Amino acid sequence: MTDQTSNQMWGGRFAAGPDAIMEAINASIGFDKRMAAQDIAGSRAHAAMLAATGVITDNDAEAIREGLLTVLSEIEMGKFEYSTALEDIHMNVEARLKALIGEPAGRLHTGRSRNDQVATDFKLWVRDQFDAAEKGLLALIAALVDQAEAGADWVMPGFTHLQTAQPVTWGHHMMAYVEMFGRDLSRVRDARARMNESPLGSAALAGTSFPIDREMTASALGFDRPTANSLDAVSDRDFALEFLSTASICAMHLSRFAEELVIWSSAQFRFVTLSDRFSTGSSIMPQKKNPDAAELIRAKVGRIFGANTALMMVMKGLPLAYSKDMQEDKEQVFDAADNWMLALAAMEGMVKDMTGNRESLAAAAGSGFSTATDLADWMVRVLKVPFRDAHHVTGALVAMAESRGCDLPDLSLADMQGVHAGITADIFTVLGVENSVNSRMSYGGTAPAQVRAQVIRWKEILNG
Numbered sequence: 001m002t003d004q005t006s007n008q009m010w011g012g013r014f015a016a017g018p019d020a021i022m023e024a025i026n027a028s029i030g031f032d033k034r035m036a037a038q039d040i041a042g043s044r045a046h047a048a049m050l051a052a053t054g055v056i057t058d059n060d061a062e063a064i065r066e067g068l069l070t071v072l073s074e075i076e077m078g079k080f081e082y083s084t085a086l087e088d089i090h091m092n093v094e095a096r097l098k099a100l101i102g103e104p105a106g107r108l109h110t111g112r113s114r115n116d117q118v119a120t121d122f123k124l125w126v127r128d129q130f131d132a133a134e135k136g137l138l139a140l141i142a143a144l145v146d147q148a149e150a151g152a153d154w155v156m157p158g159f160t161h162l163q164t165a166q167p168v169t170w171g172h173h174m175m176a177y178v179e180m181f182g183r184d185l186s187r188v189r190d191a192r193a194r195m196n197e198s199p200l201g202s203a204a205l206a207g208t209s210f211p212i213d214r215e216m217t218a219s220a221l222g223f224d225r226p227t228a229n230s231l232d233a234v235s236d237r238d239f240a241l242e243f244l245s246t247a248s249i250c251a252m253h254l255s256r257f258a259e260e261l262v263i264w265s266s267a268q269f270r271f272v273t274l275s276d277r278f279s280t281g282s283s284i285m286p287q288k289k290n291p292d293a294a295e296l297i298r299a300k301v302g303r304i305f306g307a308n309t310a311l312m313m314v315m316k317g318l319p320l321a322y323s324k325d326m327q328e329d330k331e332q333v334f335d336a337a338d339n340w341m342l343a344l345a346a347m348e349g350m351v352k353d354m355t356g357n358r359e360s361l362a363a364a365a366g367s368g369f370s371t372a373t374d375l376a377d378w379m380v381r382v383l384k385v386p387f388r389d390a391h392h393v394t395g396a397l398v399a400m401a402e403s404r405g406c407d408l409p410d411l412s413l414a415d416m417q418g419v420h421a422g423i424t425a426d427i428f429t430v431l432g433v434e435n436s437v438n439s440r441m442s443y444g445g446t447a448p449a450q451v452r453a454q455v456i457r458w459k460e461i462l463n464g
Helices: 003-009 020-028 029-052 058-076 090-099 104-106 116-152 168-196 215-221 230-235 238-264 291-317 324-353 359-366 371-385 387-404 413-419 425-431 435-440 448-463
Strands: 154-160 161-170
Touching: 020 161, 029 058, 029 090, 029 215, 029 324, 058 090, 058 104, 104 413, 116 168, 116 230, 116 238, 116 324, 116 448, 154 168, 154 359, 154 435, 161 168, 161 371, 161 435, 168 238, 168 448, 238 291, 238 324, 238 448, 291 324, 291 387, 371 387, 371 425, 371 435, 387 413, 425 435
Parallel strands: none
Antiparallel strands: 154 161
C-alpha cells in the first residue's frame, strides 16, 4: 500500500502517510507540556545526585543546572518551541538542553528512563493538585462554617424524599456539608500521603547498575521516601486513580449542594438569594435570574466521573511493566483537575455571597406537618405510649388537620383528645418549630446549641 493510498484511507486528515499518523498517535507533547516545571525539577534533582555520587562531574552538573533553568525561563516566558516530532515534554526539554549546553546534556539521562521520569513528573503534578484541592476545600469549609454560625438558630424545613420531614436549622444544614467536605479533605490528605514516594531511579523497570542515591533525589523533590519496587514504580497509576476517585466523591458532594441551591433559589422556594456574580439573566425573559454557576458545578461531576472510569479502563488489562497505553493517563487527570478546582472555587464564591432568606425559611419550616414526629415523641415520653401506637395517633391527627386545611398546632385540645384522651395542653409546647429544633439536643442534632458547638469545633480544626 502506498503512502498516497494510506492517506486516502485516513480521509485526508494527514499530510503524509503512515509516518504522520504514527507521529500523531504517538506524540503527547500537546498535553504533557503541562508537566514542564515538574520535569525540570526532577531533572535538576537527578543531575545533582549524579554529581554527588560521582557518576557525572560537578562541571557537567552545573552546566545541566544552568541549562535547565534557561529552558524553564523560556517556557515560563512563552518562548519555548515545542516539537511533536520529539514526542513528549521530556524529549523536548532534553533536546533544547543539548542545543544550549552541548555534550553534558547527554549525560543527564544516565541512571534513569523515560518510564521513571514520567512517573515522577506525573506524581509531582498530581501532588500539586492535591495541595490545590486541600486549599480549595479549606476555603469552602470556612465559608460554610460562617454561614452556619450566622444562621445557627434560623429554622427551616428538613427534607426526606424532598418532602417536609422535621424542622431543622439553617446552621445544621450548612454543617452537614461541612462534614461532607471535611471527609473529602481527609481523603485528599490521606491520598497525598500515600502517593508521596519517589519513582525516580527505578529506570525502565529493573532499577540501574549506576551507584545512584534514590534517597537523595526523593528528599530533594519533597517525597517521603523512594518507591520500594522498581517494577511497581513505573507501571502503576493508582495515585492518579486515587486522585480521580477522591475528586469524584467530592464532585458528587458539590453536585448535591449545587442541586439544592438551584431548588432553593427558585421562585417556588425563595430559601436563598444568590449574588449577581454567580447568576445570569435570560436573553428573552427579563424577570429571570438563573443559578448558572450552580448548574455548571452540577454538570462538572460528569466529566470527573468520566475521567475516573476512563483511566480505570486504560489500566485494567495492562501486564507489568510499562505499556504505551499509559500515555492516555494524563489528559483524563488534567481535565478532571481543572474542573474540580474550578467547581470548588465557584462553590466557595456562591456560599460566601449567598443570603439565606430567614422569613421564607421559617414560613416553610412550619408547613407540611413538620412537627408530627415531635407530637409522637411527646406521647411516648409523657404518656408512655408505645411508639407504634403514638405513630398511629399522630397519623390520625395529621389526617384531621389536612382535611380541615390547617396545621397540627391549629387543632384544638378537644380535637386531639377526641383521638387520644390522654393528650394534655402540654402538647402545644412541642408543636412549634422553635420548640422542635431546640429540643433536638442529642450530639450532632439540629438544636442551635449543638450547631454552635460544631461551629466552634470546626473553627478550631481550621485554625489548628
